[in-house]
Amino acid sequence: MSILNYQQQGTGPHVILIHGLLGSLDNLNMVARDLKAHYCVTSVDVRNHGDSFHDNTMAYSELAQDIIALLDHLAIEQCTILGHSMGGKIAMEVALTFPNRVAQLIVADIAPVKYPAHHQQILAGLQAIDLTKITSRKDADKQLSPYVKEVGVRQFLLRNLVLMNEQWQFKCNLHNIVECYPQIMASYNGNSQYSGPALFIKGGNSNYILPEHKNTITQLFPASKAKIIQGAGHWLHAEKTVAFNKVVLDFIANN
Known part of the structure; x- marks a missing residue:
């Protein structure tokens, strides 16, 4: 295991x-x-x-x-x-x-x-980030801001982004989290x-x-x-x- x-x-x-x-x-x-x-x-x-x-x-x-x-x-x-x-x-x-x-x-x-589903905006925003078009967390923040208004929440979410082989990617498995969201609620x-x-x-x-x-x-x-x-x-x-x-x-x- x-x-x-x-x-x-x-x-x-x-x-x-x-x-x-x-x-x-x-x-x-x-x-x-x-x-x-x-x-x-x-x-x-x-x-x-x-x-x-x-x-x-x-x-x-x-x-x-x-x-x-x-x-x-x-x-x-x-x-x-x-x-x-x-x-x-x-x-x-x-x-x-x-x-x-x-x-x-x-x-x-x-x-x-x-709990009723209440993270849809956040999950949609994270999924909407085009990782091929970002060179910094600041770029990702710009893409996320229409979905998530609070700066602090965006900063927290974007800690999931890491630079690997000169390419930004999510450390968390966003796809699995979205798919499993009903289980989490x-x-x-x-x-x-x-x-x-x-x-x-x-x-x-x-x-x-x-x-x-x-x-x-x-x-x-x-x-x-x-x-x-x-x-x-x-x-x-x-x-x-x-x-x-x-x-x-x-x-x-x-x-």
């Missing part, structure tokens, strides 16, 4: 960090930076992202199995798992399917529910429970975790707690790094 690309830093109890859609392991660097002083932090590239292998399916059962294969490869019996957005869904799937491998679960701004469809310590961190300005999700969360994660980071949106770890990291460190230390 292929093993996910990963980066490990620090020593101590194990913490696994899982990024969101169209991201890569360095997205959670600002979290890893504070955690690595006390923990052994393993940041991963999800399949079809970063430097990990490519595959034409992205069902959460398989994405969770990828994490377990990595834990086995690294001889990690048990760990804390933190996932943001899609990474949070993967983290939840791991905890629900392999509860004995997860000491604690931290989910950043996502619920275990089906899907809800958890098992009937397990994770009764270990779980923390859901919501961005105060984000609408990813809503009051109507509370029952589902409590049903699947009976011991879960919630924290809201005021003034932060969906990218709460990047927007309010100090507050986010404090919440994470306090939660891990207290359990």
